[in-house]
Amino acid sequence: MSAPSAPGVETAAIVMRGITKRFPGVVALEDVTLEVRRGELHAICGENGAGKSTLMKILSGVYLPDEGRLEIDGAAAHFSGTRDAERAGIAIIHQELALVEDLPVAANVFLGRERRTRLGFVDDAGMQAECRRLLESLECQVPPNARTGSLRVGDQQLVEIAKALSLDARIVVMDEPTSALTEAESARLERTIARLRQRGTTILYISHKMDEVFRLADRITVLRDGRHVRTVDRAATNPREVTGWMVGRDIAGHQFHGSRSRGPKLLEVRDLTLPWPEHPRGYRLADVSLDLHAGEILGVAGLMGAGRTELLETVFGASEPTWSGQILLDGRPVRFSHPAQACAAGIAMVTEDRKRLGLFSDLDVAANVSICSLRDVVRGGLLNRPREEALVAAPIRDTGVKTPGPHAAITGLSGGNQQKCIIGRWLLTRPRILLLDDPTRGIDVGAKAELYQLIDRLCREGLGVILTSSELPELLTLADRIVVLAEGRVTAEFPRAEATEQRIMEAATAAGSDRVHAPT
Amino acid sequence: MPSPNASARPSFLLRQGEWALLLAILVAVVATALVDANHSYWFRPLESLRDIARNTALLGIFALGATVVIIAGGIDLSAGSMIALSGTVCATTMLALAPAEMMGFKPVGPLAVALGCGASLLVGFLVGTLHTWLITAIRLPPFIATLATLVGLRSFARAICESTTAAFTPTKSALINVSDPFFKTIRDNVSIPVAVFAVLALVTWVILTRTVLGRHIHALGGNEQAARLAGIRTDNVKWFAYCFGAMTAALAGLFYVANESVAAPVNQGRGHELNAIAAAVVGGCSLSGGVGTVPGTVLGAIFLRVVIDAVSKIIKTGADVYEGLIVGIVVVIAVTFSQLGQMAKGGRRLLPGALGLCAIPTLALLCGAIVSMTTTARAGAAAGAAAFLMLAAVRAWESRARAA
Numbered sequence: 001m002s003a004p005s006a007p008g009v010e011t012a013a014i015v016m017r018g019i020t021k022r023f024p025g026v027v028a029l030e031d032v033t034l035e036v037r038r039g040e041l042h043a044i045c046g047e048n049g050a051g052k053s054t055l056m057k058i059l060s061g062v063y064l065p066d067e068g069r070l071e072i073d074g075a076a077a078h079f080s081g082t083r084d085a086e087r088a089g090i091a092i093i094h095q096e097l098a099l100v101e102d103l104p105v106a107a108n109v110f111l112g113r114e115r116r117t118r119l120g121f122v123d124d125a126g127m128q129a130e131c132r133r134l135l136e137s138l139e140c141q142v143p144p145n146a147r148t149g150s151l152r153v154g155d156q157q158l159v160e161i162a163k164a165l166s167l168d169a170r171i172v173v174m175d176e177p178t179s180a181l182t183e184a185e186s187a188r189l190e191r192t193i194a195r196l197r198q199r200g201t202t203i204l205y206i207s208h209k210m211d212e213v214f215r216l217a218d219r220i221t222v223l224r225d226g227r228h229v230r231t232v233d234r235a236a237t238n239p240r241e242v243t244g245w246m247v248g249r250d251i252a253g254h255q256f257h258g259s260r261s262r263g264p265k266l267l268e269v270r271d272l273t274l275p276w277p278e279h280p281r282g283y284r285l286a287d288v289s290l291d292l293h294a295g296e297i298l299g300v301a302g303l304m305g306a307g308r309t310e311l312l313e314t315v316f317g318a319s320e321p322t323w324s325g326q327i328l329l330d331g332r333p334v335r336f337s338h339p340a341q342a343c344a345a346g347i348a349m350v351t352e353d354r355k356r357l358g359l360f361s362d363l364d365v366a367a368n369v370s371i372c373s374l375r376d377v378v379r380g381g382l383l384n385r386p387r388e389e390a391l392v393a394a395p396i397r398d399t400g401v402k403t404p405g406p407h408a409a410i411t412g413l414s415g416g417n418q419q420k421c422i423i424g425r426w427l428l429t430r431p432r433i434l435l436l437d438d439p440t441r442g443i444d445v446g447a448k449a450e451l452y453q454l455i456d457r458l459c460r461e462g463l464g465v466i467l468t469s470s471e472l473p474e475l476l477t478l479a480d481r482i483v484v485l486a487e488g489r490v491t492a493e494f495p496r497a498e499a500t501e502q503r504i505m506e507a508a509t510a511a512g513s514d515r516v517h518a519p520t
Numbered sequence: 521m522p523s524p525n526a527s528a529r530p531s532f533l534l535r536q537g538e539w540a541l542l543l544a545i546l547v548a549v550v551a552t553a554l555v556d557a558n559h560s561y562w563f564r565p566l567e568s569l570r571d572i573a574r575n576t577a578l579l580g581i582f583a584l585g586a587t588v589v590i591i592a593g594g595i596d597l598s599a600g601s602m603i604a605l606s607g608t609v610c611a612t613t614m615l616a617l618a619p620a621e622m623m624g625f626k627p628v629g630p631l632a633v634a635l636g637c638g639a640s641l642l643v644g645f646l647v648g649t650l651h652t653w654l655i656t657a658i659r660l661p662p663f664i665a666t667l668a669t670l671v672g673l674r675s676f677a678r679a680i681c682e683s684t685t686a687a688f689t690p691t692k693s694a695l696i697n698v699s700d701p702f703f704k705t706i707r708d709n710v711s712i713p714v715a716v717f718a719v720l721a722l723v724t725w726v727i728l729t730r731t732v733l734g735r736h737i738h739a740l741g742g743n744e745q746a747a748r749l750a751g752i753r754t755d756n757v758k759w760f761a762y763c764f765g766a767m768t769a770a771l772a773g774l775f776y777v778a779n780e781s782v783a784a785p786v787n788q789g790r791g792h793e794l795n796a797i798a799a800a801v802v803g804g805c806s807l808s809g810g811v812g813t814v815p816g817t818v819l820g821a822i823f824l825r826v827v828i829d830a831v832s833k834i835i836k837t838g839a840d841v842y843e844g845l846i847v848g849i850v851v852v853i854a855v856t857f858s859q860l861g862q863m864a865k866g867g868r869r870l871l872p873g874a875l876g877l878c879a880i881p882t883l884a885l886l887c888g889a890i891v892s893m894t895t896t897a898r899a900g901a902a903a904g905a906a907a908f909l910m911l912a913a914v915r916a917w918e919s920r921a922r923a924a
Binding site for chain 1: 726729730731732734735736738739741742743745746747748749750751752753810811
């Protein structure tokens with residue numbers, strides 16, 4: 001379908017040279033150089049956190065690079081905002097769509113560039129007519145005056161593309177565009193892409209779905225850990241090789257598993273299905289089954305949106321209580337409608353987004369650690385501060401939190417120390433099951449190693465741990481068994497000895513577009 | 521606000537902003553004593569103190585309720601109407617129990633008084649429960665839920681007043697006189713509302729700083745999702761907060777009835793909810809929740825009343841006309857002060873672009889108008905011109921600083 005355009009000697013559409021971008025504590029991109037030819041479809045592949053989205057945000061003016069140069073059509077470009085990038089003919093279709101849901105479709109397409117009549121009023125009729133023309137060219141039957149929020153995700157995406165067309169964008173960036181689409185919608189998107197290419201549009205396509213990448217791309221660039229691994233012609237490689245480049249790195253650090261002894265079965269999940277009514281897929285989780293024993297770490301792998309967080313939240317009683325299936329704790333069925341019940345039953349959960357879901361930034365370190373076990377520090381109905389400080393001293397010491405003292409502001413601690421405080425908070429509740437949702441995200445390497453040792457030690461002390469991670473090496477380092485989720489379903493389960501990054505990645509991307517249909 | 525110094529221990533009793541507030545109160549008192557032509561602070565200090573104390577206690581009682589709700593991350597706009605409803609419920613209960621005595625301005629007996637006051641507090645509990653139900657079960661935003669009761673409860677109180685008076689007295693009436701000696705004693709002894717306010721402040725302070733519930737209130741207001749995921753029954757914490765808010769307003773309503781010897785649902789407590797919120801905000805509460813203290817709110821309430829009193833002493837006539845204006849200005853200035861550090865650090869401009877240009881004459885006009893109405897037209901013109909020149913200078917300085 002997509003004939004590779006002849007790679008001529010003409011100037012490249014985009015040249016990014018030596019791009020480095022640092023965030024506090026993390027180097028998101030390091031010395032990345034990328035050249036995109038005019039009119040080609042260039043796929044960017046990489047694991048979660050490889051730096052794909054950061055690179056695209058630099059290209060579209062959201063971030064400024066710390067180092068490096070950017071050239072568009074041979075001329076140096078300095079974007080200090082998305083407007084500058086738009087003016088240079090670059091449009092980005094974000095993974096999380098950036099539309100104003102309460103406005104009609106046409107208003108979104110022309111947002112910030114509203115057309116006016118001669119009298120100076122907003123030219124709704126003109127914009128709607130133009131919008132209709134654009135949408136029809138994309139096979140989209142949505143009326144331009146429909147409320148954008150009422151559209152399906154696939155149609156919303158086409159609205160974003162219509163916006164890009166109305167901007168006359170010569171370069172379109174698509175950030176994992178099919179992650180929320182049905183099969184039919186994906187096929188329509190591919191036809192749209194073909195049409196864009198006929199117009200000579202250069203397309204940057206971010207995805208980790210190998211089938212799509214190999215169907216659409218002319219060339220493929222692989223990023224890993226913020227570095228450029230290689231750029232190859234599609235014809236010169238195969239999906240297995242690309243997946244290998246995406247994950248292929250030395251697994252640093254210790255191997256903890258092996259000598260742990262597995263205890264009795266603590267938790268059993270049977271055919272867990274969590275509906276998702278407003279989504280074309282229809283479910284967040286479908287028929288998920290797994291079990292957890294004392295003294296073992298069960299890893300849950302999966303790409304973003306695969307349902308890892310939803311799985312842990314459902315077990316913890318924090319999701320909508322609409323799920324079906326069975327959760328058995330010590331062989332007895334349980335159905336928690338509030339996290340408080342799960343806590344009482346001996347389950348603890350360290351949430352994924354520390355800042356949004358874990359920390360109380362107005363409270364000090366001691367109060368953040370003691371929040372789940374305040375009953376232990378009450379005397380005569382009142383909180384006893386000395387007892388509170390004595391209580392939190394143990395977990396602060398055991399988890400190795402570096403803090404000036406229990407009175408310190410939690411916001412003054414590093415991400416790793418904040419995370420240890422939250423783990424310490426839950427250890428005080430003396431749980432038997434610990435759910436860790438991507439516990440090392442945004443934490444520097446040294447703190448990660450300390451957390452690994454902590455998790456291993458807890459497990460040896462008899463805790464059952466379910467660990468999700470967006471980083472495969474982390475799961476391979478820690479987990480005894482690994483369950484792989486793809487689009488809400490379990491696609492594989494490996495004992496530690498049989499798991500490799502390659503096999504996990506294949507299972508995590510296995511679902512692809514052919515598994516998207518069949519809503520329950 | 522979290523302390524900028526990570527290792528700082530919270531200072532004893534008062535925080536930095538609260539010391540500043542205490543200083544501002546002293547400055548306002550001294551300034552009034554000096555500027556006031558009658559020098560009433562010198563010659564009749566007890567009378568002035570009694571005035572301020574009574575007004576502060578009445579405001580402070582339900583400002584404490586507002587503080588708890590705000591720290592819990594909510595807002596209660598209905599306090600003023602709750603005051604009216606509470607007074608009405610108390611008076612109608614007594615009227616129903618002892619119609620002859622009520623109409624004859626005679627004592628109604630301790631049982632009727634106790635039942636009347638008890639009914640008011642019970643209604644406070646019911647209104648708090650209604651708020652929590654609307655917010656947690658129907659999932660209305662707190663602003664909407666309490667806006668509905670702000671308008672609804674006052675009219676409900678008027679309806680109760682009219683139908684009860686129609687049933688128990690010869691004519692229906694929009695107000696009920698309350699002349700039982702219990703209420704007269706409260707009216708004549710300023711120490712009673714002050715003592716109640718002091719005890720309530722102490723209790724609230726203990727709850728917020730020394731109990732599990734208080735910690736949960738701070739956690740809920742600071743990060744509701746994290747609180748829920750930490751196993752806190754956030755709905756129950758909200759239930760307490762809104763009931764506390766409504767019941768303190770109900771308690772204040774009883775004092776208003778005593779003070780004015782009448783339950784008048786048409787205008788009793790009208791607009792007072794905003795004074796309570798203002799006292800809390802001036803005292804350091806953040807409307808985004810999780811932050812605030814009882815000493816702060818107490819000082820905030822004192823400061824508001826002292827400034828209002830100062831203006832009434834200095835201007836003499838019609839101080840109530842200016843009350844809203846004063847509260848507005850005090851809130852803006854207090855919150856601006858707490859953000860000055862941030863503004864300087866962030867390089868934010870006070871008067872940016874076209875908005876800044878239009879703001880200069882707006883502020884100058886406002887300043888001139890206030891001064892001319894409170895003193896003379898000539899002084900007003902001078903003040904307006906001075907403000908204009910000052911703001912223009914700020915603008916010019918900011919533009920140059922940016923260019924440089």
